Every structure is written in C-alpha cells, then in structure tokens.
Amino acid sequence: MGRRSPLAHAPRPTLKGRPQVHFDGVVKAVSRTPIVLATDASVAGDKVGTGYLATTGETGLRAHAYPQHLTAPRVRVVVTELRAVYWGLRRIFAAHPGRPVEVRVDNLDALDLLHEWQGGGYRMPDGYETRLRSQGRRPSLAKLQMYAEYTPGLTFVHEKAHVGNPLNEAADSLAKLGLRSVRGRVPAIEIPRLVLLWASGALAEYRHGRG
DSSP, X not given: OOOOOGGGGOOOOXXXXXXXXXXXXXXXXXXXXXXXXXXXXXXXXXXXXEEEEETTSEEEEEEXXXXXXXXXXXXXXXXXXXXXXXXXXXXXXXXXXXXXXXXXXXOHHHHHHHHHHHTTOOOOOTTOOOSOOGGGOOOHHHHHHHHHHHOTTEEEEEOOTTSSOHHHHHHHHHHHHHHHHHTTSSOGGGHHHHHHHHXXXXXXXXXXXXX
C-alpha cells in the first residue's frame, strides 16, 4: 500500500473538560469503488459513543457525556447515529476528495433524515439546536445536512445490524469501545491499539469476501 504504519504515529486520545475520548487512525485499505463507509452509535444514559470504518482505511471513535435535558433518549440515539456519519464523512472527504462514497447506516430514523436532506429538506431531530456553537462553529448535523444535499456521488443505504457484516460489526464495536472508555471501563491509553487492531481485522475479513 505504501503507507507507513499508523501504529508508529498514532494520535493519542483526548480526555479534557467533560469526560471524552477521541481517536482517528488509518489502517490498510481495501481496493473498492465506491468507498464504503460503515458507521454506528452506542448510547447508555448520558454517555454516547460513535464509531466508523471505511474501506479506504480511515477509522475512529468518539465518546462523551451528552446533556440529558437536550433531547429525549430515543432522539439522542438518532443524533448520535448521525454524528457518526458526519465524523466518518469528514475524514473521507478530506483524504479522498471527489470519490463516490456509499454510507451504510443501520438506524432507519437516521437514514430517513439523510434521505430527506439529500432532497433538500432541513428537518432536524426533535430538540436538536441549530444555533452556532462556541467560537462560531456550525453544528455537526447542519454540516452533515449540507454534505448530504450538495455532495455528488454520495449515497446512503440501510445495513441490517448484527448479521455478520464485518464493517458494520466493527463500527458497532468501536462505538461501544469508546463508550466503555468514557465510562471508565477501558483505559484511554488502550484506545489507539484496540481501534487499529479491530479495524485491521475487520477490513481483512471484508477483503476476503465477507462484506
């Protein structure tokens, strides 16, 4: 592939302010067109986690506390699922501009919104605030809505959960790993090693025809 091993230069997870874990890395890619991006989310009380894995090797997770007063639990799941899509797409678009991307999503409510946005809709999950964040940053779902509406070659498809697809299973495992870490059950220092190990294994399985 010609890339240096990400294990040698893996970025460290961050834990600052409110409890949070954040890691992005790269593993050996699978040659495929379009790029396939699998995303998933995990929610437990006021803690949420997201994970993603692409056939181009980009992978990562995020987890943090989510203020319970902002949205109802069911809506919190949808928001987190959509954020997983945003973080994955942001990496893909930066590393592989102009290439077609197929995003596989296992949450039907999130998928419905993505399809609405592709058609020019602006509906957000109930209770999701679209005002600017600190330092004038735009909300992640507002940016995702623009990705969906204005990106050529971007498609969103349903991926049934827990049926053995290695990309979907890896995204699910990464989201749960981030959640366990932010809840104190997995040391943050272990995150880079585990993410790269699991992502590499999933893409190797996918490469051999199980995707």
